[in-house]
Amino acid sequence: MAAHYILLLTLLSMANSFAMAYDSSPLQDFCVASNNSQLIINGLLCKNPKLVEADDFSFSGLDIAGNTMNRLGSKVTLLNAEQIAGLNTLGVSMARVDLEIYGLNPPHTHPRASEIFTLLEGKVYVGFITSSPENKLFSKVLNKGDSFVFPKGLIHFELNIGKTKAVGIAALGSQNPGFNSVADAVFGSNPKIFDDVLAKAFQLDKKIVDWVQSQF
Structure with a gap:
């Protein structure tokens, strides 16, 4: 009987070790293993906690409109762990999206993050496309205060169809969504x-x- 208990405990401990062992989510397109002495990690190095300040968790300037004078009439201002050091390891980031009249944030993907987009001003047509073979389009026209979710890795877009400039805020589930x-x-x-x-x-x-x- 004692042998059975020992076997059971061994199996439970093995199962627990497997459950606790997993790879961290990628924060870049690839991370090729290297044998040289230069330190390259999947993310950013951590600051000494004793040296952390309130400014490490703040950012000013997202109220400033982005420059949309380009062929697409759009500008995405990303706010990630490069701009707010305190975001490192927290798995979130955000962006301001400015759209000229008929400006387009073109079809794109975020390989490492889902996104929730909230329209602050204007009227914007948004949508995403599911994976093959369905390739189904889910789309909607957003007005001020409306939100829309784009699942991780799927192609999505935002097009200003209103008569004024549009601006929105996107929250993303990665410190480096790509x-x-x-x-x-x-x-x-x-x-x-x-x-x-x-x-x-x-x-x-x-x-x-x-x-x-x-x-x-």
Whole structure:
């Protein structure tokens, strides 16, 4: 009987050790193992707690509108652990999104974070697309005070369809959510993807692909 108890306790301890052992969530696109002496970690080094100050947890300036004078008419001002040191290891960040009239925050993904977007001013059309094979679009027109959730890693966008400038605040579930614009990644990669690949994938003439790539 004692042997059975010992076996049971051993199995429980093993199960507990497996439950407690897991990889931390990635905070960058990749972290290749290195044997050299330079320290590169998945995140940021921690400050000595005795040296921490209130300023490490604050930021000023998010009330200032971003510069939207660009081809998309949009500006995203990200506030992550690089700007607020106290966010390190807390798993959150935020961003201000400014949109000119008909300005677009183009289809993009955050590979490491879900997002909740709240519209403060204007009228904005938002949406996200589910994974293949469904590729289902969930979209809605937001008015002042409305919020919309974008699940982690899914393509989403915001388009100002109102008659005034729009501004929103996005809360993200990572201190470094990442940003991957679909158009920039596909047509603006460095080096360029062979036009044969993109022509076949998008069912376009290669001359059109070449022209689109030249815009990036």
